[in-house]
Amino acid sequence: MPRGALSAVGIAAALSIALTSCSSSSGPAAGGDTPAKGLVVGVTSDPDTLFPWKATQFQAVNVLQNLYGTLTEFDKDLNVVPGLAESWETSKDGEKLTLKLRQGVTFADGSAFDSKDVKASLEKIMDEKTAAVARASLSSVKSVEAPDPSTVVLELTGPDAALPANLATVNMAMLSSDDTEQELTTTPNGTGPFTLSKRVASQSITLARNDTYWGPEKPKVPTVEFRVIPDESSIVSAMQSGNVQLAVFDDPLVAQTAEGGGTITVAKTPQLNYHVLQLNAGHGELKDVNVRLAIQCAIDRKQVLDTAALGEGEVTGPITAPAYKSDPAKRPCPTRDLAKAADYLAKAGKPGGVTVKTIVSQGEYATSVNEAQNLKAQLAEAKINLDLEVLESGAFVDRWVAADFDAAVALNGGRPDPDGSYGRYFTSDGNLNKVAGYSSPELDKLFAEGKAATDQAARKPIYDQVAAHLEDNAAWIWLFAGYTYTATTANVEGFVPMASGSLQYLRTTSVS
Amino acid sequence: MRRIAGNRAVRRVASTLGTLFGVAVFVFVMLRAIPGNQITAGLGTEAAALTPAQKQALEQYYGLDQPLVTQFFAWLGNMFTGNFGYSARSQQSVLDLTLHALPVTFELAMFSIVLALLIGVPLGMLSASKANAPRDAVGQVVSLAGLSIPAFLLATTLLSIFAASFGFNPNGQGFATLTEDPLLNLQQMFLPALVLGFGIAAPILRTTRTAVLEVRSLDFVRTARAKGVPERRLQVRHVLGNALVPIVTMTGLQFGYLLGGAVVVEQIFSVPGIGRQVLLGIQQKEYAVVQSTVLVIALAFVVVNLLTDALYRIIDPRVRAS
Numbered sequence: 001m002p003r004g005a006l007s008a009v010g011i012a013a014a015l016s017i018a019l020t021s022c023s024s025s026s027g028p029a030a031g032g033d034t035p036a037k038g039l040v041v042g043v044t045s046d047p048d049t050l051f052p053w054k055a056t057q058f059q060a061v062n063v064l065q066n067l068y069g070t071l072t073e074f075d076k077d078l079n080v081v082p083g084l085a086e087s088w089e090t091s092k093d094g095e096k097l098t099l100k101l102r103q104g105v106t107f108a109d110g111s112a113f114d115s116k117d118v119k120a121s122l123e124k125i126m127d128e129k130t131a132a133v134a135r136a137s138l139s140s141v142k143s144v145e146a147p148d149p150s151t152v153v154l155e156l157t158g159p160d161a162a163l164p165a166n167l168a169t170v171n172m173a174m175l176s177s178d179d180t181e182q183e184l185t186t187t188p189n190g191t192g193p194f195t196l197s198k199r200v201a202s203q204s205i206t207l208a209r210n211d212t213y214w215g216p217e218k219p220k221v222p223t224v225e226f227r228v229i230p231d232e233s234s235i236v237s238a239m240q241s242g243n244v245q246l247a248v249f250d251d252p253l254v255a256q257t258a259e260g261g262g263t264i265t266v267a268k269t270p271q272l273n274y275h276v277l278q279l280n281a282g283h284g285e286l287k288d289v290n291v292r293l294a295i296q297c298a299i300d301r302k303q304v305l306d307t308a309a310l311g312e313g314e315v316t317g318p319i320t321a322p323a324y325k326s327d328p329a330k331r332p333c334p335t336r337d338l339a340k341a342a343d344y345l346a347k348a349g350k351p352g353g354v355t356v357k358t359i360v361s362q363g364e365y366a367t368s369v370n371e372a373q374n375l376k377a378q379l380a381e382a383k384i385n386l387d388l389e390v391l392e393s394g395a396f397v398d399r400w401v402a403a404d405f406d407a408a409v410a411l412n413g414g415r416p417d418p419d420g421s422y423g424r425y426f427t428s429d430g431n432l433n434k435v436a437g438y439s440s441p442e443l444d445k446l447f448a449e450g451k452a453a454t455d456q457a458a459r460k461p462i463y464d465q466v467a468a469h470l471e472d473n474a475a476w477i478w479l480f481a482g483y484t485y486t487a488t489t490a491n492v493e494g495f496v497p498m499a500s501g502s503l504q505y506l507r508t509t510s511v512s
Numbered sequence: 513m514r515r516i517a518g519n520r521a522v523r524r525v526a527s528t529l530g531t532l533f534g535v536a537v538f539v540f541v542m543l544r545a546i547p548g549n550q551i552t553a554g555l556g557t558e559a560a561a562l563t564p565a566q567k568q569a570l571e572q573y574y575g576l577d578q579p580l581v582t583q584f585f586a587w588l589g590n591m592f593t594g595n596f597g598y599s600a601r602s603q604q605s606v607l608d609l610t611l612h613a614l615p616v617t618f619e620l621a622m623f624s625i626v627l628a629l630l631i632g633v634p635l636g637m638l639s640a641s642k643a644n645a646p647r648d649a650v651g652q653v654v655s656l657a658g659l660s661i662p663a664f665l666l667a668t669t670l671l672s673i674f675a676a677s678f679g680f681n682p683n684g685q686g687f688a689t690l691t692e693d694p695l696l697n698l699q700q701m702f703l704p705a706l707v708l709g710f711g712i713a714a715p716i717l718r719t720t721r722t723a724v725l726e727v728r729s730l731d732f733v734r735t736a737r738a739k740g741v742p743e744r745r746l747q748v749r750h751v752l753g754n755a756l757v758p759i760v761t762m763t764g765l766q767f768g769y770l771l772g773g774a775v776v777v778e779q780i781f782s783v784p785g786i787g788r789q790v791l792l793g794i795q796q797k798e799y800a801v802v803q804s805t806v807l808v809i810a811l812a813f814v815v816v817n818l819l820t821d822a823l824y825r826i827i828d829p830r831v832r833a834s
Contacts, residue, residue: 048554048601048796056558128565131573133558135566186603201602201609202792203784204686227686230779230788233668237675238684261676394548394797401552401560410557424561431561 037511038223039492041503042235042247046202046228051185052173053125053132061170062248062503063226066207067108068173068190069214071099071118072164076496076505078272078322078416080164084113084174084191084214085152090454094159099152105214107176108188108195115146120177122154130181134171136424136431137163140451159452161459162419193219193507203228213507220494220510233257236487239264245489245511248501251366252312255485263490268312268483269497272320272414275304275313275367277358277375277477282437283406285356290348292474295356297333297341298382299375305480308370313482318422318467320414320481322499324460328478331471341382353383358407360388361396365411371479372409403435414481416500418463423447426466426475438475528814535810539803540584546797550574550600553797574600587803596808597800601792606804609789614808617785619690620708620778621770623701625763627709628716633759635713636720637752643725651717658714667707667780674703683781704781708774712766719762723755730754756827764820768813 047060052068055061073083082088085099105113122144125132140160145153154163166172179189188196193215194207206225211218227244229235232254238244240261249255249266259266277295285291301315317326333340345351356379360372369390376386386407391399399405415421424430427447428439443466450462470476486497491512496505551570552559562570571577578586587597596606631654639651675681682699690697727733728751736750737743775787786805793801824831 045792046601050603054554056555128563129569131562131566131569133555133561135563136561185600199603200686201599201604202788203782225686229684229782231668231782234671234683234780234782237671237681241675241679241681241684243681243684392547394546394553397552397556397559398547400557403560431563435557435560 037221038225039221039246039506039509039511040225040227040244041506042229042238042244043226044228044230044232044235046199046205046226049185050188050196051181052170052175052190053130053134053181055170056133058501059226062501063205063207064173064188064190065170065192065502065504066194066224066506067188067192067196068170068175069105069113069192070168070170070172070174072168073504074165074168074416074498074500074502076498078499080168080416083168084118085167088164090159094452094454095156097154097156097160097163099154101150101152102214103150105191106212107191108210109176110212111176111178113174113176113191114149115152116149117174117177118152119144119146121172121174122152124175125172132171134166134169137166137169137172137420158448159454161451161454162417162423165415165417166420168416194224197223215507217508219507221506224506236261236264239487239489242489245492246495246509247487248497248503249485249487250482250501252310252482252485253366255312255483255487256310258485258487264487265490267486267488267497269486269499269501270314270320271481271484271501272416272499273411273501274316274320274414274481275309275371275479276410276412277479278408278410278412278436279474279476280403280405280407280435280437281473281475282403282434285348285350285354286406286437288348288350289473290344291350291354292477293332294341294344294348294354294382295379295384296331296471296474296477297337297344298379298384299477299479300336300378301328301479303336303378304371304374307374308367309480309482313480316478316481318470318476318478319418319463320499321416321418321421323416323456324418324463326464326467326471326478330468332474336378338382341384345383351383353385355385355387356406357387357389358409359396359399359405360390360409361393362390364393364396367482368409368411375409400435403437414500418466419447419450422466422470423451426470436475438473440469440473443469524818531814532807532810536588536803536807537584539806540587540799543794543797543799543802544580546794548797549576550797550799551576553795583799587800591804591807596804599793599798599801601796601798606801609801610786610805610808613784613786613789613805614812616687616689616783617771617778617787619697620701620705620774620783620785621767623705624708624712624770624774625767627705628712628766629763631709631713632716633720633752636717637724637747639717639721640724640728641747648721651721655714655717658710658712658717661710663707663711663774664776664780666710667704667777670703670707671780683783687782687784700781700783704774704777704783707777708770712770715762715766716759719758720755723758724751727751727754753827757824760820760823760827764816764823768816771812771816772809 043059045059047063048057049055049060052064055064069084071083071085072080075081084102086102088097088099090097101115107113124130125135126138140156142155142157176189193210193213195210197208198206204225204227206223209219209222229238232249232251235244235247236258240263255266258264279286279292305311305313315328317328319326361368372388376388379386400408424432425436426439427444433439446462446466450459453459484501493510495509598605599609602609635651635654639648682696688696733750736746775791778785778787790802790805
């Protein structure tokens with residue numbers, strides 16, 4: 001029997017070698033349904049929804065922004081540029097925004113796009129029953145009128161300079177007025193550069209080039225397949241074997257592994273997202289600004305970056321958007337100063353130290369626990385006890401949503417416009433102010449001024465003041481911004497990585 | 513006699529149904545005990561920005577506004593009518609998802625068990641052929657390695673070596689079912705099955721070694737040898753044949769576990785099996801997906817156990833006689 005069994009093992013091994021030799025390392029996908037020169041993008045998860053107004057998951061947003069169009073768009077430098085709206089004009093009093101729509105645009109089903117669709121889309125987003133995630137971005141919109149098929153007029157409650165940027169996110173996608181949410185969750189119908197070709201749940205989603213796309217250039221690849229490979233290391237393996245041509249990573253370790261093989265090029269793009277110790281200024285000891293300032297002074301941000309993220313990133317201030325970027329040196333303690341931290345604690349009447357209950361999400365992003373542990377070690381030297389609670393991501397979200405924490409170690413999403421990033425957290429009527437727990441009349445005024453000023457040059461100093469106010473009051477402790485790593489194989493050209501992590505430039509990408 | 517057998521069958525069915533109901537209640541309660549729901553799983557921290565009316569609309573959409581008891585019995589009742597629920601994430605019924613995932617997992621489990629038996633049984637017999645000799649040490653080392661090397665480590669290492677050194681990574685291509693592309697499918701199953709099979713081979717090896725050693729010391733073996741039965745026939749027919757019951761028990765148990773899905777290995781090799789289906793369901797808090805799939809897995813486990821019991825009757829005449 002042993003000899004027989006060993007023979008069987010031998011046969012199995014021979015069979016596997018034979019199968020191996022028959023394999024094509026860069027062959028087409030199962031069933032041969034990926035046409036030549038199609039692009040395969042490796043992703044760790046498939047979209048959790050195909051309805052753009054409710055999509056917050058990174059993978060969903062990346063797929064949907066290739067299927068749907070928005071009134072405005074961001075260019076590669078995150079400037080707001082025309083999208084489905086060819087141009088827009090704000091009235092002198094700032095209370096009216098008139099958009100001129102592009103002509104000849106059609107949806108994937110062939111129907112024409114016009115002002116009726118814009119009016120219906122914006123009104124539905126504003127309707128609470130729709131539960132659209134971008135509803136608050138239209139809070140300044142009183143009404144939407146469509147005087148003719150190519151014109152839309154938004155009546156505003158007051159000037160809103162952030163509105164054009166807010167209209168550029170896929171959560172503001174323009175849908176056909178004839179479509180329903182139910183239909184679109186299975187059959188997307190947008191004006192984007194691609195259309196949905198095929199979806200195999202949990203395995204892949206394939207887009208086909210939209211030949212009627214309105215843009216100056218038609219997409220170069222006939223298809224883009226988002227192939228689900230749940231493990232990032234396995235995506236690297238798939239790229240090494242030529243099965244996947246493009247992937248976006250956020251774990252510096254994985255990026256290093258990918259680059260190490262020599263067959264994959266990795267481009268580093270500074271992220272808009274930033275790593276932050278969010279303080280709930282409405283909670284416990286943190287109500288006292290001096291305790292918050294003590295925390296700010298007791299942290300060497302570079303050490304957190306080096307320890308938790310291999311030094312891959314830059315120490316940052318509050319605003320990461322390139323046009324409004326904050327200077328991280330402009331804060332009460334630009335470098336670690338334990339003596340000053342002790343002074344602040346003494347001022348707070350807590351010379352013996354304080355305890356800060358801190359929630360940390362495990363698994364949400366790669367560096368969270370390492371960051372928390374380094375922060376705890378550093379703050380312990382200033383008699384600040386960071387009482388860490390490492391939570392599963394669902395439990396973290398639950399506690400965060402309920403504002404049930406003193407502090408939270410988080411990777412927060414940055415936006416190209418600072419009003420979109422922080423207005424909702426730090427204005428007294430912001431919809432996330434409950435979580436931040438900090439606002440002031442001065443900040444409310446500054447945010448209002450920022451919205452009223454239409455010129456970017458005029459807005460920059462306003463948001464510098466916002467950043468300074470946030471730092472001076474240690475509303476949060478901004479740590480660093482990491483990189484997005486875009487990995488491509490040698491045969492991929494034309495892809496432009498963006499600070500937002502967006503894959504909108506798949507439309508200019510080609511595969512040789 | 514027939515009545516006794518009938519009673520036994522009724523008791524068996526009743527205990528099976530009781531077990532399944534217990535599993536259903538347990539999974540339902542545990543899922544609700546996990547913080548968060550489908551809304552927070554989908555929106556993440558953005559859920560904090562929902563107005564009460566938006567939250568209410570979403571709770572209504574996901575059926576979370578119903579009392580828990582109503583939710584439980586509605587789901588259980590639907591299961592009996594073949595309605596396993598609906599996955600909003602996949603836009604497919606859970607039945608459809610399961611009908612796609614279960615054969616994949618079944619195939620992987622079969623492949624793994626075959627490899628495990630091919631590794632475990634011969635090595636176990638080899639070890640037992642001369643206890644405490646060098647050959648036994650080889651078996652012990654292999655079984656120790658199988659037990660102690662984590663599946664994720666072996667899987668990642670094999671994948672990296674094959675992909676980086678040989679450019680061979682069939683799992684990087686889209687998954688092909690056995691009917692779509694048998695050759696590609698077998699390639700895609702080979703490495704995951706090898707990783708799982710190696711891990712399972714260890715207990716099978718140890719069980720085989722112990723059982724064979726025990727049987728070899730029995731009188732009938734000595735008698736058979738004295739009567740001149742050839743050694744090979746003696747080892748296979750007499751020794752292995754009588755040592756099969758514990759090996760089959762161990763194999764059945766392992767097969768049952770495999771039908772529950774090998775989540776880590778399925779993740780690393782992108783195998784769309786039942787384990788991944790449950791994992792995605794838990795991540796997205798898609799209650800119907802998790803509840804229904806776990807119930808199907810529990811049912812599969814029970815069926816495998818019943819089949820294992822039936823197998824005893826074939827391989828052991830004493831069980832038949834009793």
